[in-house]
Every structure is written in C-alpha cells, then in structure tokens.
Amino acid sequence: MVRIYSSLRTANGGGVNSYYLFAINIAAQMLGYVYGHNHALNINQDLGVKVATPIGNLFGQLLFGWLADVLGRKRMCMSQVLIYLLSFSSVTFRWD
DSSP states (O other), X not given: OHHHHHHHXXXXXXXXXXXXXXXXXXXXXXXXXXXXXXTBOOHHHHHHHHHHHHHHHHHHHHHHHHHHHHHOHHHHXXXXXXXXXXXXXXXXXXOO
16 A cells, blocks of 8 residues: 555656646746747757756755655655745735
8 A cells, every 4th residue: 555655646746847847848938038039038048948947856856855864754845835835925926
C-alpha cells in the first residue's frame, strides 16, 4: 500500500513539473509582449528564459530535498505551502 501511495505521489509531482515546463512557453510569449521589442523577445532572451526554468527547477528540487532531509519533511512541506501562499497572494493583491 505504501508503494502505491508513493508511486502516485511521485507521478503527481512529475506531472506538475512537466506542466510548469510546458507553461514556460506561454510565459515567454507573455514576457515578450510586455518587455520585448515589437512585442517579442529576441532569440537570446527567449532561450535564456527557457533554459533558466529547468535549471531553477533542478536547483530548487535539490535544495528543498536536502532541507527536507535535514529539517524534516513536514516542516519543509509547510514552509513550501507558506512560500506558495505568499507568492500567489502578492501577485493577486498587487498594486496597479
């Protein structure tokens, strides 16, 4: 039973990460529309955004995985939820 739960949880995490990697294509287009010349990023900027995403993903997984081993999984889970809540609420309630 534990193996099934662990497998489902791992598959869910992989699905979320693959969605984020897919969504960066849309985010790159939006960044180009807002900040780019003629509403598009140049090739180097587009490549930089798309390369920085998986590198940041890798470093984040390594950092939070190591911290979870050191501090405990429950504490790290709660701190990640707090980071998500602060990030999403700061975007939601930003000043125009």
